[in-house]
Amino acid sequence: MNAMDENHTSLGDDILAALKRACDEGDLLVAEHLLRALETMADRAGGDERMERAYLQVVRSLVDTKHRR
Structure with a gap:
């Protein structure tokens, strides 16, 4: 395995x-589009563990935003 393969995501x-960054920066419109992209990929693959992480990230961001107000 070469160095390029090791760094490939x-x-x-x-x-x-990118979804995590959009949420962290409070750009929920962009986060919504990125979430839809992940949903599309998960639908094609028959489910995906990234979806659970993505939904958790969105919820955390919404809770954090609410607590900052």
């Missing part, structure tokens, strides 16, 4: 990372 993992 899947598209789904990249989208999940």
Whole structure:
């Protein structure tokens, strides 16, 4: 395995990372679109553990936003 293979992430993992960043930055409109992209990928694959992590990230962000007000 070469160094490039070791650093390679899947598209789904990249989208999940972008979703986390969008949530952290409070950009919920972008987060919604990224969540839809993950849902589309999960539907094609017959389910995906990233979806659970994505939903948890969105909920955490919403709770954090509510507590900051």
